[in-house]
Amino acid sequence: MKQKIGVVGLGRGFMAMGQSLRHHPDVALAAAADPSPEARDRFSADFDLPTYESIEELCVQSDCNIVYIASPHQFHRSHVLTAAASDKHILLEKPMALTLADCDAIIEAVDEVGVAMVVGHTHAFDPPVQAMRKMISDGTYGRLRMINLWTYTDFLYRPRRPEELDTSAGGGILFNQLPHQMDVVRHIGGGLLKSVHARLGAWDDTRPTEGASVVMFEFQDGCFGAMTYSGYAHFLTSELNGGIGEGGLQVDDTGCGSARRRLQKLNGPDAESLLKRESGYAGKGLPDPSATALHPTFGTLIATCDKADIRHLPEGVGIYADHGKTVQSVSFGRGSENRSSVVDELVDAIRGVAPPVHDGRWAKATLEACLAVAKSNETGVPVSLEHQVALSKDKH
Template sequence: MVMTEKLKLGIAGLGRGFTVMLPTLSLHPKLDVIAAVDTRPEARVQFETDFGGAAYDTIEAMCSDADIDAVYVTTPHQLHAEHTVIAAKMGKHILVEKPMAITLEDCTRMIDATNAAGVYLLVGHSHSYDIPILEAHRLIASGDYGSPRLITGLNFTDFVYRPRRAEELDPSQGGGVVFSQGAHQIDIARLLGGGMVKTVYATTGDYDRNRPTQGAYTAFLKFADGTVANLTYSGYARFDTDEFTNWRTESGAAKDPKNYGSARRALASVKDPTAEAILKASRAYGGSEGTVKPDEAPRDRHHEHFGLFLVSCTGADIRPLPNGVQIYADDRVDFHPLPAPRIPRAEVIDELYAAVIEGKTPLHDGQWARATLEVCSAIIKSANGGHEIPLNYQVSPKDIL
C-alpha cells in the first residue's frame, strides 16, 4: 500500500475562523493537526483534548516544534502580518486567513518574509476556492462562451449583527464589511474577470447609528481589458441573498427562512461591547457554548457560496451556484452539476498540500491576495474621497486548471 505523506499543521488562533474550518482540519486525509497556539487557556485545553497535540501560549513557542511543516494563521486581522513573519522566519509555510492583512505595506512585508525564508504563503479560506467558482473560471477560460464583459456580485447577510470583538466593527482597525467580506467578493470577481483591476469607484454605508461601522458597500471595478464588475454587499440583516440559492447558507447547509431576524434578536439582550466580546468568546472553540472536533463530515451540504455571481460574457451568462454552474445561452439554459463536497473546504488544504508537499505553485499566493487587499483599500479611499482610484499591484490568476 502506498502511504501518502501527511502535512503537519500548527494552528495560530483557535477562534471563530478556526471553528469554521474545524470539519476540514479534522477530516482531511492528507493533514495532521499537531499543535496550536492561543492566548485563551480554555481553547488550549479543548485543543489538547480534541487533537492530542501540544497547545502553546506564544507563536514562537509553537513554531519551535521542528515537526510542523506549515502554520494556519487565523488570529485577528491586525495580527496576521506579525504572526506570518514570525512563523516564516522560523521556517514554516503559511496559510493565512483572509483578509491577508489590513495594509498593503503589511502584505508586502509578509511576501518579502516568506520569499526570504523560501516558504510558501497562501491566503485562505476565501470563497474563490469554492469548487463552483473554480468551475465557472474554467468554463470562462475555455473561451466557449466568449469574453467576460460584465460581472455582477450581490451579497446581503446579517454580518453587522453577529457577536463581535470591538475592533471587528472599527474601520480604522480593519473592521466592517470591506476587509472581512470584500476579501471574498473581490477575490471571486478578480478570478472570474482575469485579475487585473485598473480602477475602483465605490461608496460605503453606515446605516445603523446604534452599531456604527462600515456595514455595506457598492463598488464599480474596471479591469484593464474593459471588463467591469458591480459588487454590492450589505450586512444589515434584512433582505438575504440566500433566497437566490434556494435557501442554502454560505457554508452550503440548508437554511430555514422562518428564522428571519434571529441575529438582531440574539444581539438585542447584549448591553455593551465587553459583554458582546464575552458572548463571542463563549461561542468560540473551548468556550462555554463552543464546538468540539467533529468525527464525520456534515450531511446534506452543497458547496459553499458567497451570494449571487453572474458573469455576462459575449456569448452567455454564467452563474455559479452551490450545486453546479448554470449557463444562460441564447437559446437554452444548461446546468453543469457538481457533486456535493465530501469534506467542506477540502480545496483549501488541497492547494496548501500541493504547494508544500508537491511543490505546485498556488493560485492564492501572497501577490494574488495583496491585489485583492488593494481593491479593499481602494474601496475605502474612493468612498472617503469621492474619486476613482487607480491600482498598482494587480496580477492575473496563475494557471491551475
C-alpha cells in the same frame, strides 16, 4: 506522508476551516497556540494534541511543518514573520494584513525563506467559482463581458469583539467581507482590475463601522461589473440560493432580523464579547462535518459571456444559454469538505505540483482593491489600481 498543521488562533476562523483540515487526506492537525486557556482546553480535549500560549512556542516546540494563522488581523504580519523564520509553510487567513506595507513585509519574509504560502479561505476557493473561471479562460461561452455579485448577510449583527466594529482596527465589511467579494470577482475576471468606483454605508451608530457597499469595477481587458454588499441583517441572499448559505448548509432561518434580535437582548460590549467566546470554538467546538453535496454560496454571482450567463449555484454552475438552462455539477476538493480546495492548493504548492494561485502577491492585490474602495468612497471618484496580478495560468 501527511503534512502536519499547527493552528494559531482557535476562534471562528478555525471553526470554519477545522473540518476541512481534519478530514483532508494529505494533512493532519498537530498542535495549536492560543492565549485563551478555554480555547486550549477545548483543543486538547477534542484532539489530544499539544497546545501552547504563543506562536513562538508552537514554532519551536511542535513538529508541525505548516502553520495555519487564524489569529485576529492585527497579528497576521508578525505571525507570518515568526512562522517563516522557523521555516514553516503558511496558510494565512484573510485579510492578508491591514496595510500594503504589511503585505510587502509578509511577501519578503516568505520569499526570503522559500516556504509556500496560501492566503485563504476566501470564497474564490469555492469549487463553482473555480469551475466558472475555467469555462471563461477556455472560452467555452465566448468572451467575458460583465460580472455581478450581490451578497446580503447578517454580518454586522453577529457577536463581535470591539475592534471588529472599528474600521481603523480592521473592522467592518472593508476588511472582512469585501476581501471575499473582491477575490471572487478578481478570480472570475482573471485578476487584473483597472479601477474601482465605490460607495460605503455605515448606518447604525451602535455598530459604528461600514456595513454596506456598492463597488463598480473595471478590468484592464474592458470587462466591468458591480458588487453589492449589505450586512444589515434583514434580507439574506441565501433566500435566492434555495436557503443555502456561506457554509454550504441550509441557513438556520429563524426569521428576518433574528441576528439583530439576539443582540438586542444583550447588555453591552462585554456581554457581546462573552457571547462571541461562548458561541465560538472554545464554547462549542467544531461544527459537524459538512456531509453535504452542496457548495457554499456567497450571494448571487453571475458572469455574463457573449454566449451565456453563467451562475454560481449550490449544486455547481448554472449555464443560461441560447439552448436553455443546464446545471453542471462540480466536485469538491480532495478532502470533500467545503474548504478542502484551500488545503489542496497549499499541499500542491509544498509538494511542487503547482505554485499557489492565491499567494502573497495575489492577496496584496485584493487588499489594494479593498483599500481603493475606501479611498473612492472618500473622494467620490474612481481609483486606479497599481499592484494587480494576473491569475496564474496553470490553475485556471
